[in-house]
Amino acid sequence: MIREEIKKLIEKAVKDLYKKEIEVEIERPAKATYGDYSTNIAMIFKKNPQEIASIIKSDILEKIKVKNGFINFFLSKEYLQKQVDEILKQGEKFGQLNIGKKIKTQVEFISANPTGPLHIGNGRGAFFGDTLANILKKTGYKVTREYYINDAKNSNQIRELGKTALRKGITYLTKNLEFKIKNLEAKLKKISDEGEAGYLLAQNVQKDIKDFIEKRLKIKFDNWISEEDLYKKNKIDKIFNWLKDRDLIYQKAGAWWIKTSEFGDSQDWVIIRTPHQNSLENKGGEPTYLLSDIAYHKDKFDRGFQKIIDIWGADHQGHVSKIKAVAKMLGYKGDLNILISQVVRFKKGKISKRKSQIITLEDLINEVGLDVARFLYLTKSLNTQMEFDLELAKEQSEKNPVFYVQYAHARICSILRKAPSKNYWSRTSIDYSLLNHPSELGLIKQLIRFPEIVEDTAKDYQIQRLPQYAIDLATIFHQFYRDCKVLTKDKNLREARLALILATKIILKNTLNLMGISAPKRM
């Protein structure tokens, strides 16, 4: 990557001049006129930028200029022209990095309760998680996508669902569930336990969720982990004993508490409730959600994931410090990231009254399509509270920037279809030095940013950078389209430009692929 090369040049210059080993940050200047890359190193270390600039020499650089204390670098034409060939040579692999070094990585996301269909809030974790997993894979991590199903028979939500199934309550009653309960009527008649009934119904709901995720959202999970399974496999008992043996839990007022306060959390928490007086069980009360989640995380750690990313909804925010403390307690040495996606809110007073109050993710997809939905979510930082109403989404879908990006791709395909000779892919015969127009060079500069975008995003998880890059690339391509006719009579120029748009097509498609958005050939 060019950024790396420039970084090394400066570090060497600083070392030669001041005998100091330092880590240099390379940035993109705010304005293209300042240069292609820049560094603020002189300001930080209070040195003369001109002095540093003057001893840097490289044939990838056309010139170096100092302005406002920044050292600005301008890439040479020859270097840029060569990059087109590089992109064609690497094809889809361009931008593939190895910063992950095949580290076993898990991204856990969505993990919605199996009590009803996914809602628009779930969409956020869904698209974010899927895209992040794509990026981590692209940067050399060995990624597993995982979905955790909260289907424990003894949990409140499943028992409540059971009540609904047994017609003892209306907590979760919706038309959809009503229908399912009717279908299960025969089986439910033989069940009296709420947990069992809830579990049966939950499995049915979960099947729909899974279908929806795979077929409509086009997200493919590697693992679907059931909480109830953790119970069946005695993982809850095991972790309890494990903690007890190590004196990490204690009994107080009839309940069992875990010593999270000794590992960075603000307090200790209950993991086994006080048994009820009339409880038939004598081994103690029921485990809380925290204990099964500890068991689940222990399971993750034991499976050897060195990097774990949990993506949770805002309502789980209070759970973060607990699990972080638990990770320390269990001696996890890997990199545990817990990302909280802020709420997706409806604009007040604009929800249509005729329909049901809950708008599902499926409603949204039906209304605007998957590509628009994904783009709509991905452009916003996870920390932003999204304001949402279906009207706005529909309105935005017609004028959505995703079409702008896809249109650039379709345009390229159209030109390629009309190209008279089909031998533009024989790279060796192309004279790249003909790509001299500012719009051509500008396009190449944007193309070679792609690996940087991927790298930065793999490091800071700021996914919104991706759609932004796609829009910028489309804009620069459209400008090129305006300025430079590809299918000219001059064969050499034509083929050089065909090579350039082919490279653009590769990068556009790569970017869209990472976001899980289609790259249409015609529009």
Place this chain on the structure above:
RNA sequence: GUCCCCGUAGCUCAAUUGGACAGAGCGGCUGACUUCUAAUCAGCAGGUUGUAGAUUCAAGUUCUACCGGGGACACCA
């Protein structure tokens, strides 16, 4: 009351994690289709970044105090 997130153009959101003149889309207003796709391009208008201080070469970004919005503070999950 304590903790977390947020407050940026009329609206929805960005801003390379402390950098250069705060940028996109939508909406508004002007222009450009005999052309490789006008789902495009060129241009104009729109801002005291919630308020007040502090830190420094440099603050939308860090710190403090307020104001406002949301979320979390269970022997729920």
